[in-house]
Amino acid sequence: MINVLLSGCNGGMGRVLQELISNEKNMQVIAGYDSTENNNNSYKVYTDIDKCNEKIDVIIDFSHYTAFNSVLKYSLDKQVALVMATTGLTAENEQSLLKASKIIPIFRTANMSIGINVLLGLVAEAAKQLEEFDIELIEKHHNKKVDSPSGTALMLANEINDALNNSLEYTYGREGKSTRRNSKELGIHAVRGGTISGEHTVIYAGEDEIIEIKHTATSKKVFAKGAIKAAKFITNKENGFFDMRKVLKS
Template sequence: MKVILSGCNGKMGRVLVKLITQEKDIEIIAGIDINANKFKNPFPVYKNACECKEKADVIIDFSHHSALLEILKYSLDTKTPLVVATTGLSGEDLKNLTEASKQIPIFQTGNMSLGVNVLTDLAKKAATSLKDFDIEIIEKHHNEKVDAPSGTAYLIANSINEAFQNEKEFIYGRYGRSEKRKNKEIGIHAIRGGSIVGEHTVIFAGPDEIIEIKHTALSKDIFALGAIKAAKFLKSKQNGFYNMNDMLK
C-alpha cells in the first residue's frame, strides 16, 4: 500500500516514518511538510500538497489543523482516501470533512490509540448508569502541545454527552467562576508540562463514592500504529465518514 504522509517531518511524522519502514506491506512514497528540508527522507517531500506528483492509495495527515483545507482539497482533487489524525479541529473543519466524505473515504478520530477509544466507550457506558454523578475530565500533555483541551478530551466529552442527549455543557477550568457547580456541567481541564506523552482521566463523583477511568500513553508509537491500521482499513472502503468505532467492530 502506497502512502502520502502529511506532516512527515513533525514529531508524530517521524514516528510514523520509523514504524512504516518496519512494515512489509506499506510504504511512504511522498511526504508533505511546511519544513520540507528539515530531515533527509528516502522519499520526496513537498512543502505544499498541490506540488505532490505521486499517486497514493491513502493519505495520512498528522500535520497541523491549519493545513487541513489544503490536504482535503488535494484528497478530493485526486480522489485519494484520507486518514485525519490531526487534533485541534474546529466545528467547521469537521463539517468540511463530513461533506467531503460524500466523495472520498475519510477516517477521523481525536485519538488513534486503541486503549483511548476503549476508555471512551467505557466512559459513555458509565455515564448511562451514573446520571446523577458529577463528571470531570483531566488531560495531561507535554509542554509543547499547542491545542487545549486535547482532541481526545473532546472525543471523550462528546461521547459522554451523547448519553445525555447532548444536554451537558462543557466548562473549561473554573477560574473566575463565582458559583457552585451545576449538574449539567462536564468539566474539562488541561495540564501541560515536561514530556508527558498523554494522560486522560474521567472522574465520576457521586455522594460518598468516586469512580475514575484512566488511560496513560507511554510512547507516541501507539498513535502511529493506530494511524497505520486506519490507513489499511480505509483503503478498501467506499465513500463515507469513518472513525475508530467502525474499525474496532
C-alpha cells in the same frame, strides 16, 4: 503495496510513523508534505502538496490544522483515501470532511489510540449508570501542544454528554470566588508539561465514593499504530466516513 503520503512528516508524530511504516511489509511512505523540507528523509518532501505527483493510495495527516484545506483539496483532486488525525479542527472543517466522504473514503478521529476508542464506550455507559454523580475530565499533554482542551478530551466529553441526552454544560477550568459547581456541569481541565504523550482521566464523584476511568499513552507509538490500522482499512474503500470503532468491528 500501499503508498502513503505522510502529511506533517517532519513533526514528532511523522517521525514515529516513518519508523513503524518502515517495518510494514505491504506499506511504504512514498512522499511527504510539510512546511519545511528535510534532506534526512528517504523520500521527496513537498512544501506545496499540489506538486506531489507520486502515485498515492492514502494520505495520513498529522500536520497543523492550518494545512487542512490544502490536504483535503489534494485528496479530492487525486481521489485518494484520507486518514485525518490532526486536532484543532473547526466545526466547518468537520462538515467539509463529511461532505468529502461522499466522494472519497475518509477516516476521522480525534485520537488514533485503540485504547481511547474502547474507552469511549466505557465512559458513556458509566455516565448512564452514575447519573447522579458529578463528572470531571482532566487531560494532560506535553508542553508543545498548541490546542486545549485536547480533541480527545472533547471527544470523551461529547460521548458522555450524548449518553445523558446532551444535558450537561461544559466548564473549562475554574477561577474566582463564585465558582460553586452545579449538577449539570461537566468540568474539563487541561495540564501541559514536559513530554507527556497523553493522559485522560474521567472522574465520577458521588456521595462518599469516587470512580475514575483513565487512559495513559506512554509513547506516540500508540497513535501511529492506530493510524496505520486505519490507513489499511480505508485504502480499498470507494468512499464513506469511518472512525476507529468501525475499524475495530471489522
